[in-house]
Amino acid sequence: MILIETVMGNIDAPEWAERLSAADTDLLEIDQWEAQKSRFRKTTARGVQVAISIDRGTHIRDGDVLLWDAQARSAIVVRIELRDVMIVHLNALMSLTPEVAMRTCVELGHAMGNQHWPALVKDTVVYVPLTVDRKVMTSVMNTHRFEGLRYEFVPGRDVIPYLAPHESRRLFGGAEGPVHSHTHESYAETEPESGHVFGHPPTRFHGHSGTPGQALSATAGSAHDHHE
Incomplete structure (x- = not known):
């Protein structure tokens, strides 16, 4: 299990958008209620178990980069499904x-x-x-x-x-x-x-x-x- 205590960035930032354009990206798909929590566990689309433990008062946003491996050029990125x-x-x-x-x-x-x-x-x-x-x-x-x-x-x-x-x-x-x-x-x-x-x-x-x-x-x- 991978422990995530800080968010590295967000794909909306130009530097991350460029960095991830050719990266091997795994998605952590969460719903809108889970996104309000600072502590929870979830499995990524590829079966990687992730434990989120960020500071209280902070929240996961759509496109947040939770993990980045520069050598392997791989990342775990959040996708939040929002209702209409x-x-x-x-x-x-x-x-x-x-x-x-x-x-x-x-x-x-x-x-x-x-x-x-x-x-x-x-x-x-x-x-x-x-x-x-x-x-x-x-x-x-x-x-x-x-x-x-x-x-x-x-x-x-x-x-x-x-x-x-x-x-x-x-x-x-x-x-x-x-x-x-x-x-x-x-x-x-x-x-x-x-x-x-x-x-x-x-x-x-x-x-x-x-x-x-x-x-x-x-x-x-x-x-x-x-x-x-």
Whole structure:
């Protein structure tokens, strides 16, 4: 078993990207909840047992280089599988009356709380990691027909660049467990997975600027504490 106590670098760094371009790379594949831990054991794709024991308060990131053998030109690199994320855009609410905008936000919060969906609110965007089937989330959003809102589904990796590290941990760290189809409401029909709400078609995510201090992490509905 190989003990890992420090992270050597990340493939996003130019020097590591070049170094690993011709290297023999073994992958340590972990999920988004394991990535929040500073101590765990895992087996790589090639069967190498690895024990992670890094400083508390630090976390493994996608692309981290855990081991590098310069002579053999071999490495162990982390791959984190992130779930898709539903993005709800609130910016259109600014053109509505304060009463309508407030009512819509309350209705959205109530619907998400009723479904126990974890969420991260940053600026005028709500990020919701998929904890149920995408069709269920589409049905919930379309059934409520929130005025002035549009939403879309994007890969989790596309969201990461627009979040501070602590925001990413809050968003994905609360979404562990298998994706399931459990809901607390019964809907008469499932509408097409179009992301279409009140005539606003979905658009690809282009990011939103903002400082970490403007972000609010909220777990809608009942929250669950997790410990390493």
